[in-house]
Amino acid sequence: MRVFKMKKGNIVPFLRSLEEFGEVWGPVKKGDNYVYAHEDPEKFDLSALRTLIPAKKFFLPQKSTILKFKNGNWYTHSDCKKRVIFGLHPCDIHALNIYDEFYTRVYEDPYYKSNKEATLIIGLSCLPDEHCFCNLTDTSTVEKGFDLFFTELEDKFLVWVGSPRGDDILAKRSDMVEDITKEDIKDYIEWRKRRENMFKVDLSFTGLPEIVSASYDSDIWDKMGSACLSCGTCTMVCPTCTCFDVEDEYDIRADEMNRNRKWYSCMFREYSLVAGGHNFREARAERLRLWYTHKLVGFMSEYGDPACVGCGRCVVSCPVGINVLSIVRALTGEKNDAFWAKTEVKQI
Amino acid sequence: MGKPKIGIYGLTGCAGDQLNILNCEDELLKLFDIFEVKSFVMASRSKDESVPLDVAFVEGSVSTEKDLEELKKIRQKSKILVAIGHCAVFGGVQSMYLGCEPWIERYKKVYGREDAVTISPPLDPKPLSAYVKVDAVLPGCPIEKEPFLKMAGLLAQGVIPKNPDYPVCAECKWKENECLLLKGEICLGPITSAGCGAICPSLNIGCIGCWGPIEDENFASGIALLESKGYTLDEIVKRFSIFGGTERGEKLAKYIAKVKEGHNG
Structure with missing residues (x-):
């Protein structure tokens, strides 16, 4: 998995440039909460923790038409759209990996599959609040299920490449990223330690x-x-x-x-x-x-x-x-x- | 097979459901194209009550002897009877629990005396299902255009439509709304039948329950939850009663009796 560095100021132009892959969606404020919305990336709130409805809505929409019947014939129907979804946290990506297992392993769901294939997934790191317990479910970090994953450090993003698609995207935007240094790795490790100590739910899920x-x-x-x-x-x-x-x-x-x-x-x-x-x-x-x-x-x-x-x-x-x-x-x-x-x- | 023959009728109510059918202006021609309308007094004085109907839509509660007679006639000549609107499905606001039994006390509370209505002898307002078999329901106060058109579409295809057996909360979540109950507001979403598309909570207004109680409602927990948020039992019962219809009215009476029993014991 390759890792790059991106300046904070580059995130919005970078996300805007992804419109060529489809609608760019990300977390925006709704009342006191957040929802994934198709907005200008300038409006995305990088501090958003959990959206009201998770990202499953992109792959199994709340309501969708799967077949149409007209003049005596059935037709399959799909509203599949190309999308780039930004701002999924490790728990969200783990959940999508579970969706993958469920909807493709035994019986492949064609609607799910085409929605998944049409979507670029761009993860984003997070700092837990008092209700987060992904540390207990072993889902606080993620290794697969994304095209790119951004970790936000104080003065920069570290960007993990999770798929050939993700690699291509960065290759075509090499002016927006740099190679990482030893200093960056040190900063990342310190950030991780700080994050691990932030979890507050005091329970054991063992057994x-x-x-x-x-x-x-x-x-x-x-x-x-x-x-x-x-x-x-x-x-x-x-x-x-x-x-x-x-x-x-x-x-x-x-x-x-x-x-x-x-x-x-x-x-x-x-x-x-x-x-x-x-x-x-x-x-x-x-x-x-x-x-x-x-x-x-x-x-x-x-x-x-x-x-x-x-x-x-x-x-x-x-x-x-x-x-x-x-x-x-x-x-x-x-x-x-x-x-x-x-x-x-x-x-x- | 010819076009299905339909009739649209009103018993005791505000006639708002019939009006909302008439308000489907862009779709009226289509409706008249797929159905042969035999009776719809609000739309036309010309009617033919002599032929059997495939589908009868009936709004309003049974509140007089005359209503009951008319309902029985409609039932007899119709293959499918559809109750439309809160009054026909649940009894309407006229059937709400007011804490006074028997119903004639409620009647006097509203009209002042027992013989106020002279058109026909009054009855305790009840939904159609209290007297006849109802094949399908479309709740709402009043009914909404889109659910009505969907229902009409299915009926035209010979399918008997089904009202959702789940609460407004489901539709509210599909719309990604913030939960008003969590914000401490009175919202009847969890105990109210879905179908409206969570219109009010989507506008930040707590559900008032106009689609009527969901059969599976856990209203006792709803009361306990609202009490824990600082509302008095009296306030909660008032809200739960407005569109509670006859059935929830009976449950509320039992609940209150149980609370009183607890206080005395």
């Missing part, structure tokens, strides 16, 4: 699959289920949630039927409803248990890693405080002041 498996009958799931609003937020903001629903929609203006797929959630009652009216996960507690066993146990046995990258989105998004951290705390007997744990909901 978690065993603990979650052993807690199958724990009453903690019922306690959580009583507070869970089944709003689906956790699954929408989770960068490794892959589920979608398929529905047909008739467009009377165009006189055609659209087969769409849209994000769906195992927190919704209908997710586990099958023909004949039987629902094999009617209770909220069962749905929650499914999600967490899938993330922390099932995915591990199938793909070798847990499907949690420690991004902290569930931690900051669930209105009732159900998230990986509060669950691990509850299951391991740690102090837990999440809303769901300390509130007695009066179910009728």
Whole structure:
């Protein structure tokens, strides 16, 4: 993996120059949060930590048309667009690598694949806040899954090349980068040490699959289920949630039927409803248990890693405080002041 | 096969749903092209009630004996009955929980006396499903143009459309909105049926629940959560009631009884 150095002032012209590969998207402020948006790179906020919705939206959009039916025939349909996405952190890239496993390893999803191939991924380093725990999920650094990765040091960027495409891009922009020096390596190592000491979540994920498996009958799931609003937020903001629903929609203006797929959630009652009216996960507690066993146990046995990258989105998004951290705390007997744990909901 | 025959009817309500169908100005010709409209009093006085219908769209709640009679007639002659708008699907604001039982007390609270309405004997306002089989629903107060057109499109293809069984929060997240509940505002997103596209939260206004309660609502947790943010039970119940319809009204009555029981015990 080759590494270069870039002056801070070069980042905006560099990103602008990437328009030739497609729309350049990056993190911009929305209220108190961030979203990936197609804006002038000048507007990208390099201090953005986690976006409201992760980068999965580029590869499995919230809603997309996959087939059209007109005059008695089906046609495949794709809205695939060439894009450059800037500002993905190591956890985000790890999540995309998990998406890759899921959507290409066993059954290759053509829509996912073409979206992925049309996208340049440019990573960006980050400094954790109090909700980040990628150090616990072993996803705080990343070695693959990007074309370029920028680490922001005090006075410069170090740029890692992660793909032949990334290499070509820099080769054509050699005036914007320089070779690195020993001094740069020293600065980087110091920065890494500083970053490692910034993580604040004091928990252990060691042996978690065993603990979650052993807690199958724990009453903690019922306690959580009583507070869970089944709003689906956790699954929408989770960068490794892959589920979608398929529905047909008739467009009377165009006189055609659209087969769409849209994000769906195992927190919704209908997710586990099958023909004949039987629902094999009617209770909220069962749905929650499914999600967490899938993330922390099932995915591990199938793909070798847990499907949690420690991004902290569930931690900051669930209105009732159900998230990986509060669950691990509850299951391991740690102090837990999440809303769901300390509130007695009066179910009728 | 000829064009599907349809009728659009209104029981007790503001007629806003019929009006929103008429407001589909750019698509009206298309609608009249794919359907044979047999009755739509708001659009035309000429109507034919003698023929069976493929689809009847009915708005409004059943609030009088006359409503009930009319509904039964419509049901009898229609293959598919679609309840449109909050009143028809859930009972409307006229069915909201006001903490006074039986319903005649609520009636007197609103009209002052028991014999105020003389057109037809009044009934406790209820959704269509309280009396007849409803095949499909399109909630909203009023219904929205796009969901209506999509529903009409599917019906024209012989498909019975399904209302989402998930809450507004899902659509709100798809739109990458910040969560208003997390900001401490009253937002009924988690307990309200999706379908509107999270219009209000997208404009930074908490969901008021006009698409009605989602069947799977965890409203008890919703109350507990809002109480933890400093709202009083009274304030919360008022918000939950407006578009709560008859079913949530019953749940709220039980919840309040349970709270009182807890206080006394």
